[in-house]
Amino acid sequence: MTLVYPKESLSAYPKHLSPGYRSTIKRSPSKPLIIIPHTLSELTGPVYGHEAVQENDNDLTKQHKGEPLGERIIVHGHILDEDKRPVPDTLVEIWQANACGRYVHVVDQHPAPLDPNFTGAGRTVTDKNGYYKFITVKPGAYPWRNHPNAWRPNHIHFSVFGHSFLSRLVTQMYFPGDPLFPFDPIFNSVTDEKARQRMISSFDLDNTVPDWALCFRFDIVLRGREQTPMEH
Amino acid sequence: MSEITPSQTVGPFFAYGLTPKGVCQWRPNSGFDWKETAGDNLITPDASGERIRIEGCITDGDGAPINDAMIEIWQADAQGRYMHPRDNRSIPNARFKGFGRSATDKSGVFGFSTVKPGAVPGPNGKAQAPHIVVCIYSRGMLRQIYTRLYFSDESANASDPILALIPPDRRDTLVAKKQMRGGQNVYRFDIRVQGKDETVFFDI
Numbered sequence: 001m002t003l004v005y006p007k008e009s010l011s012a013y014p015k016h017l018s019p020g021y022r023s024t025i026k027r028s029p030s031k032p033l034i035i036i037p038h039t040l041s042e043l044t045g046p047v048y049g050h051e052a053v054q055e056n057d058n059d060l061t062k063q064h065k066g067e068p069l070g071e072r073i074i075v076h077g078h079i080l081d082e083d084k085r086p087v088p089d090t091l092v093e094i095w096q097a098n099a100c101g102r103y104v105h106v107v108d109q110h111p112a113p114l115d116p117n118f119t120g121a122g123r124t125v126t127d128k129n130g131y132y133k134f135i136t137v138k139p140g141a142y143p144w145r146n147h148p149n150a151w152r153p154n155h156i157h158f159s160v161f162g163h164s165f166l167s168r169l170v171t172q173m174y175f176p177g178d179p180l181f182p183f184d185p186i187f188n189s190v191t192d193e194k195a196r197q198r199m200i201s202s203f204d205l206d207n208t209v210p211d212w213a214l215c216f217r218f219d220i221v222l223r224g225r226e227q228t229p230m231e232h
Numbered sequence: 233m234s235e236i237t238p239s240q241t242v243g244p245f246f247a248y249g250l251t252p253k254g255v256c257q258w259r260p261n262s263g264f265d266w267k268e269t270a271g272d273n274l275i276t277p278d279a280s281g282e283r284i285r286i287e288g289c290i291t292d293g294d295g296a297p298i299n300d301a302m303i304e305i306w307q308a309d310a311q312g313r314y315m316h317p318r319d320n321r322s323i324p325n326a327r328f329k330g331f332g333r334s335a336t337d338k339s340g341v342f343g344f345s346t347v348k349p350g351a352v353p354g355p356n357g358k359a360q361a362p363h364i365v366v367c368i369y370s371r372g373m374l375r376q377i378y379t380r381l382y383f384s385d386e387s388a389n390a391s392d393p394i395l396a397l398i399p400p401d402r403r404d405t406l407v408a409k410k411q412m413r414g415g416q417n418v419y420r421f422d423i424r425v426q427g428k429d430e431t432v433f434f435d436i
Contacts, residue, residue: 009236013375022372025372027371027373029425029430033433034397036434037355037394039352039354041380042436048270082234082236093249093269095248097245103245105245121249157240157242159242159246165306170241170369172243186374198235221237223236
């Protein structure tokens with residue numbers, strides 16, 4: 001299967017400069033980006049498989065001596081290409097705040113407690129159907145300094161490789177019904193309503209484990225679609 | 233209409249997950265040992281070719297160092313082959329992945345130890361000069377930005393089909409400058425995200 005990467009698909013992405021998110025003002029290119037063809041250098045990309053993953057990498061509640069505090073959740077879904085074909089054997093990495101909204105990173109000075117039983121990093125590889133699954137705790141909201149009384153909606157950071165360096169995606173998964181959505185300039189940097197909705201996981205009652213954990217589904221669609229005879 | 237999942241910023245707190253062994257001091261004394269997926273040393277015992285060091289500083293529109301960026305690189309081996317199913321030529325350096333990550337330190341500095349890549353096939357059968365694909369992520373970047381690193385001591389740069397697409401007065405921003413240090417070739421590659429002498433970034 002040979003994939004192509006239509007650039008029109010990138011219309012779903014935020015613009016580099018999105019002034020409501022203040023840090024973009026000095027960290028976005030100001031000169032026009034140069035259009036270049038997709039060569040072998042772009043159409044290939046890092047391949048990481050099961051050898052990159054250790055036991056319990058995908059269960060963030062089992063990485064320390066005790067269990068972390070917070071609401072235990074299952075986060076699962078499929079990684080797909082633009083034709084909705086599964087992306088198998090690809091690495092999915094996540095990182096997140098703890099249930100109180102605090103990251104273990106030293107730069108995070110939010111006065112909420114760290115949890116000695118939670119780091120917040122996870123990793124897994126999709127199976128042949130493009131399926132992945134994590135067990136974690138629901139991250140808390142937390143304040144940031146973008147504007148007065150700014151709070152980030154609950155989110156989990158995702159990093160996915162896909163079939164090439166062009167399908168590489170770093171994004172954030174949000175939770176349904178978050179009251180902070182209208183006020184978050186990072187979430188709203190995606191200007192298309194339907195595209196924004198694709199960053200929100202859905203509550204998955206069918207896969208909730210009774211007496212144990214709620215479940216959220218988050219399917220990710222990466223760049224790349226099968227080459228058709230019309231092209232090239 | 234596009235149906236891909238939108239990009240969001242990597243944020244300031246990625247290091248404990250994505251670059252846990254890096255120079256960035258993210259860690260309180262947690263005792264948590266998170267294996268890194270890929271670090272800043274790409275060299276494997278079986279990798280043939282010239283060992284090189286790549287170093288640079290990334291700065292913002294005020295010229296201030298970006299101390300919370302992640303730089304990823306993707307490259308061919310010394311024979312110009314990519315470790316990827318799409319490149320079906322034989323791979324003599326089977327363990328060389330060609331992928332690395334470096335988080336910037338408090339001075340905005342990143343660095344990689346790797347081998348110099350060979351020339352790789354380009355459009356219309358024309359070879360591309362040796363180069364490395366560079367992808368940049370940071371707080372304040374809602375999506376990754378792509379650029380390329382070329383080498384100052386490569387005469388093939390003059391005929392590279394991608395460099396030819398860049399205005400001549402801006403090509404230099406993609407050329408890492410060779411320096412010798414302690415008997416090793418160090419290529420200096422500074423990235424200016426915005427403003428005067430802004431690095432060329434690609435719309436791909």
